Amino acid sequence: MEYLTLQNIGLVTGFLLILIGLYGALTQKNILRIIVAFTIFDAGLNLVIVALSYIKGRVAPIIDQTTGITNLSEKFVDPVPQALVLTSIVIGVGVTGVMLTFALRMFKTRQSLDINDFKETKW
Numbered sequence: 001m002e003y004l005t006l007q008n009i010g011l012v013t014g015f016l017l018i019l020i021g022l023y024g025a026l027t028q029k030n031i032l033r034i035i036v037a038f039t040i041f042d043a044g045l046n047l048v049i050v051a052l053s054y055i056k057g058r059v060a061p062i063i064d065q066t067t068g069i070t071n072l073s074e075k076f077v078d079p080v081p082q083a084l085v086l087t088s089i090v091i092g093v094g095v096t097g098v099m100l101t102f103a104l105r106m107f108k109t110r111q112s113l114d115i116n117d118f119k120e121t122k123w
Contacts, residue, residue: 010051017044031103031113035096042092046085053081 021041028034054077061076103113110117 005056007051007054007056010047010054014044014047014051017041017047020044029115031106031115034115035099035103038099039092039096042088042096046088046092049081049085049088053078 017040021037021039021044024037025034025041028037058075058077061079106118107113
């Protein structure tokens, strides 16, 4: 069961979340469900980035007495993907808030969250 590693589980779970989110965004007619689908897609994307940045046997880039200072590039993982994921989470929460605000505004004007009720904005 060599293929059943933490990295592979994270990758498979992330890709499944991406596919579920994409399917939900393309098939749903309710605007709130579309927003939830985009949020699931975003979580899956973040999980894939973290899983791809994982390297077995390496530690967090914190220098103390246990890690030492010799040959740092072979002991530490790259902290940039984790920083990008944290930034992506913050941006994702902001975008979700904006989408929910638009959905609330659309509901107040039309009393509906069905995407087919907003056809006049199409080409």
